[in-house]
Each structure stands twice: as C-alpha cells, then as structure tokens.
Amino acid sequence: AQSVTQPDIHITVSEGASLELRCNYSYGATPYLFWYVQSPGQGLQLLLKYFSGDTLVQGIKGFEAEFKRSQSSFNLRKPSVHWSDAAEYFCAVGVGGNKLVFGAGTILRVKS
Amino acid sequence: DTAVSQTPKYLVTQMGNDKSIKCEQNLGHDTMYWYKQDSKKFLKIMFSYNNKELIINETVPNRFSPKSPDKAHLNLHINSLELGDSAVYFCASSLRDSGGICTFGSGTRLTVV
Numbered sequence: 001a002q003s004v005t006q007p008d009i010h011i012t013v014s015e016g017a018s019l020e021l022r023c024n025y026s027y028g029a030t031p032y033l034f035w036y037v038q039s040p041g042q043g044l045q046l047l048l049k050y051f052s053g054d055t056l057v058q059g060i061k062g063f064e065a066e067f068k069r070s071q072s073s074f075n076l077r078k079p080s081v082h083w084s085d086a087a088e089y090f091c092a093v094g095v096g097g098n099k100l101v102f103g104a105g106t107i108l109r110v111k112s
Numbered sequence: 113d114t115a116v117s118q119t120p121k122y123l124v125t126q127m128g129n130d131k132s133i134k135c136e137q138n139l140g141h142d143t144m145y146w147y148k149q150d151s152k153k154f155l156k157i158m159f160s161y162n163n164k165e166l167i168i169n170e171t172v173p174n175r176f177s178p179k180s181p182d183k184a185h186l187n188l189h190i191n192s193l194e195l196g197d198s199a200v201y202f203c204a205s206s207l208r209d210s211g212g213i214c215t216f217g218s219g220t221r222l223t224v225v
Contacts, residue, residue, distance in 0.1 A: 097168060
C-alpha cells in the first residue's frame with residue numbers, strides 16, 4: 001500500500017539556520033512527489049513537486065527538495081530559515097487519479 | 113479573489129444533526145475534492161469529482177454525501193453527525209491531468225458536541 005512517512009513530528013531551528021525535513025514514501029510505481037505547507041488557519045499551499053527529470057527541484061519561498069529513488073526519499077531543504085517559515089509541512093505522493101496520500105506532517109518552529 | 117472558497121469556516125453542531133459544507137472554485141478547474149484532516153493532522157482524501165462525475169470514493173460512511181451541481185461547486189452533506197466527525201474538512205480543486213497539483217481552500221472546522 002502507498003504510504004508517506006515523515007519521521008519528525010516537530011522541528012525547531014534558529015532563524016538563519018539551515019533546514020531539512022525528511023520524507024520517505026512507499027509506492028510501487030514512479031512517484032509523483034509533493035511538499036505542501038499549511039500555515040495556521042489556512043489551507044495547504046504547494047511548495048514544490050517532482051514528476052520526472054532533474055532530481056533536485058526548486059520551489060517557492062527558497063525551498064528545494066531532492067528525490068532519491070534508492071532511498072525512497074524526498075527531503076525538503078532550505079539554506080536559511082526565516083521566522084515566516086514557521087508552519088506545518090506535509091509531504092505527499094500522487095498515486096494516480098490525482099489522489100494524494102499525505103504524511104502526518106512536520107511542525108516547524110523558528111526561534112529568533 | 114479567493115480561488116477555492118469554503119463556507120462556513122467554522123461549524124459547531126450537536127450530535128445527530130445534519131449539516132452541509134459548500135465549496136466553490138473560480139480557477140476553471142474540472143476536478144474537485146474533499147479531504148478530511150483529523151485531530152492528529154492526518155489528511156485523507158474522501159471524494160473526488162470530475163465534471164460532476166464521482167471519481168474517487170474512499171471508505172467513508174454513507175452519512176457523507178457529496179454533491180456537485182456543476183464543475184465549479186462541490187458540496188458535502190453530512191447526516192446524523194457523530195462526535196468522530198469533528199475535524200477540519202478541506203475542499204480542493206485541480207485540472208484532471210494535474211498529477212496531484214491541487215489548490216486547497218482554507219478549511220471548515222467542524223465541531224460536533
């Protein structure tokens with residue numbers, strides 16, 4: 001069965017520090033992979049996606065993610081975190097028919 | 113101009129009541145979805161409609177009935193509400209061949225007391 005694992009429930013980083021959020025997926029075919037961000041009281045906003053091609057994808061707000069097939073991973077990174085990045089981040093895999101299977105999310109806290 | 117709008121934003125109701133949540137999108141998308149986010153923040157798809165046709169129907173109690181009068185609207189009606197239905201319900205939309213690129217509404221927080 002398809003699944004997405006985000007091992008870190010909470011992560012706290014200092015403003016200006018680098019960030020990496022982990023995501024592992026289980027899916028039999030070539031995956032479509034996504035990172036969405038949810039700010040408090042808001043809906044989800046697409047940060048970036050991977051469909052094919054270059055395994056390092058760039059997204060909005062300075063985020064990037066790298067697809068590693070051998071590790072079934074799609075980790076999200078940002079070189080320098082801003083206080084406005086505090087939110088919850090969801091990794092998802094597209095499993096066909098536009099259906100998304102989400103991970104449980106990682107809450108990012110940014111300390112000044 | 114809100115792309116995907118849901119009403120109401122908050123809904124508090126008693127067990128046993130029937131309630132509806134409305135969703136509208138002005139993006140010209142042809143596919144709409146309902147997702148449920150439970151208290152542990154797990155997001156799971158419930159339904160998907162493409163041009164008013166039901167495409168995805170996950171294992172959801174039949175007390176939940178989606179209705180799509182046209183491709184810009186997808187409403188969710190819930191009968192005989194239970195405590196366990198308390199959650200945040202997100203509407204989303206996309207083009208059919210988007211591969212999963214969805215635009216989400218801001219959610220409806222349903223509390224059943």
